Amino acid sequence: MQLDERLVVARAVAREAGALLRSSLGTHLAVRSKDVRANLVTQVDTQSEALIRKRIGEAFAEDAVLGEESGQSAGDVEHRWIVDPLDGTTNYTHGYRCFCVSIAFERARTVEFGVVYDPMADELFEARLGGGATCNGATLQVSHRADLRDALLCTGFPPYKGRSLATSLEIFAEFMHRSQAIRRDGSAALDLCYVAAGRFDGFWEGGLHAWDIAAGMLVVSEAGGATTDFAGGAATLDAGQIVASNGKIHEAMIETLRRHA
Secondary structure: OOHHHHHHHHHHHHHHHHHHHHHHOOOOOOEEEOOOOOOEEEHHHHHHHHHHHHHHHHHOOOEEEEEOOOEEOOOEEEEEEEEEEEEOHHHHHOOOOOOEEEEEEEEOOEEEEEEEEEOOOOEEEEEEOOOOEEEOOEEOOOOOOOOHHHOEEEEEOOOOOOHHHHHHHHHHHHHHHHOOEEEOOOOHHHHHHHHHOOOOOEEEEEOOOHHHHHHHHHHHHHOOOEEEOOOOOEOOOOOOEEEEEOOOOHHHHHHHHHOOO
């Protein structure tokens, strides 16, 4: 199935798209809202995705591509790329340097590899199913903290208001009491990679899409971490939510989230 060749392309195009994001940061951007005011897109999002689609098409013309900005292309859905060309668009538009490119490849609905590139830190996170996870070639391993009280957590809020925001704030408040501290960085793909690297001990977020988590979820799993939905069930790309942790604090996180279901 030419998996090695696809991974080589993914690495290269992630870096190329990341260079595009880096070079356009701080320039005048045409910004618009998609469906709600907090859900943004810029011309750089679309340029990055067009670049990624072009490179994939040149190398593997028959593969399907699912991208945040252009939806799913025609092609063999049994061999599908899942692309977020700029994860952290709101950060990007404000010059806050927490954003990335996320590219995953799945065969027959199983994610075979994932690549997440942070162009500002020049960190390339990568995982291959059954092959472990790395950052710039160095092996990743989740943290060993076993008590939620000692954990540094991370989360994100969906851009939609109403009851979903109220519930998110209730959960946030409880985790503030139960953990050491919480961060909210605005890039789910990077947050997942930080769990894999042991920088965060746990992460949870709802309102997500496949392109937000496809690569990062595999990076966490291959670094020895746990991923589920909020109820503790199997994590899937279409669940719309994820909990990722070092495994040791996972049940404590799920226990908290179940109280707000």
